[in-house]
Amino acid sequence: MSNEQPRDSEQHIRKIRWRLVLGTGTEDVLGGLPNEWCDRDAAMGFLYNREYGAGRNVRQGGRGNEGDEGGERKGSLDPSQLTVPDWINAVHELFPRKTIERLEKDALERYHLEEMVTNPDLLSRAQPSQTLLKAVLRTKHLMNQEVLAMARQLVWKAIEQLMEKLARQIQSPFTGTVNRQRRSFLKIAKNFDAKTTIRRNLKHYDPGTGKLYIQTPYFYSRMRRQVDRWQIIILVDESGSMLDSVIHSAVTASVFFGIKALRTHLCLFDTSVVDVTQDCTDPVETLMKVQLGGGTDIGQALSYAATLVDNPRRTIVVLITDFYEGAPIDRLFAVTKQLIESGVTLLGLAALDEQAEPNYDRAIAQRMVNLGAHVAAMTPGELAEWVAQKVQ
Structure with a gap:
């Protein structure tokens, strides 16, 4: 009994691997994929579903190149397709390093999937995002100098967005507390000292109109925490x-x-x-x-x-x-x-x-x-x- 279980497990893994290689349509023979393998199947399908042409079999579930002769464009309810940045990130998260190197090699040399590493025009139109940022960092070693310069601009735009989002969160614990014993010449609304301002501007009160004219507003300073470097x-x-x-x-x-x-x-x-x-x-x-x-x-x-x-x-x-x-x-x-x-x-x-x-x-x-x-x-x-x- 104890010897059969590992053999069954090994056979099961072998079937899963063959199922990934052969694609959909082999479920009757090899069985379906466990949930945790479905993302791997989608990532491989994004690349290897391109493997067809005139006189060759289409891996079932794939989508043809629009320029193929005899290809017929049809609407469908297929799941939404991965983008190149999504695919790059998925591959790096789902597969070991040797597999990643093979997938990237096939993407560039066999299928000419070069949008992210050779096409500065495409990069110039890309919207900066953290997904794109990660994809650039994962493939920058494949880029020529022209594309790398364009990619650097995208990285900067994505980082600027992240800086705007995080800078206040990180800085605020260090801004200090209000010091009500010390005046400041920095006119910041949240530090406005209403009581002192009213008291010191009472001489500008106009009884006729019942209005107090503020000539000099006063503000509290902020006290930096004692942190000696x-x-x-x-x-x-x-x-x-x-x-x-x-x-x-x-x-x-x-x-x-x-x-x-x-x-x-x-x-x-x-x-x-x-x-x-x-x-x-x-x-x-x-x-x-x-x-x-x-x-x-x-x-x-x-x-x-x-x-x-x-x-x-x-x-x-x-x-x-x-x-x-x-x-x-x-x-x-x-x-x-x-x-x-x-x-x-x-x-x-x-x-x-x-x-x-x-x-x-x-x-x-x-x-x-x-x-x-x-x-x-x-x-x-x-x-x-x-x-x-x-x-x-």
Whole structure:
């Protein structure tokens, strides 16, 4: 009995793989696909349904090229089709690296699906969005210089939209509280001091008309929290599964860099560490340096962070990773313990994006918590609140 189950399972997986290769129409022989494989089937169909022409069989469920001879255009109730950016993102999320490389090779060389990597006219008409941003970051290594320059403009537009959305959320915890003992010459409506304004302008009251004329309005100042240049060291895992977090980390670090009370460092890592602090004010430049994929050495990243620490008790290390360590695990725990015992505050984030839905190695994260680290999944606004509370 115990020997049959693995064989059945292996045969089932083999059938699923053949079903993906052969496409729809083979269900009677191979059976249907489990739900978790349907997205893979759709992604493969987007590319390989193009595999037909005069005298060749059409993979059932596919849609023909409109220019094919004898092709007949018909309306249908088929599911909505993937766009090229959607397809690129789906492929990178659904398949292992070797499969991705083969799919991209076939897309470019066999089917000439070149819209995203060779056609600047198409890119110039594309609407900036986070979906498009991710697709560009995943395929920039395939682009020629002309297309890369156009793609960089799209990345900038998409980042501008994200900055407008997130900047206020990140900055507001650091703006301080109203100081009612100190006047300010900055005329900001929310700091208007009505009581002082009325009292000091009473000499301009006109009994005849019953009106008080305000010649000099008065405003409160705002008191900045006492944060004596805390260090924030942000380490970002640039593996493909962390792309949303990489994008939001670049924006968050850029905003942090503009807060004078903080000294911000930003580093990207896989099996090596790249310090991109000099590009902190330009999240586009930071993102264009991202190299997705590869291994993961979290311990080495934390070791590098340790070399940047000036005052451990005024330092926060924000480690953004899925905690799937590829290097020896003992070194990761050793450097974690060393940092925490020195007085550094270590925050591990399994996700930093608008959804904050983590997928991570819970066992490794828990062992780091046992050593004194904090582990969470946060939005950029929540991270800013957390940092602001720590540095008060």
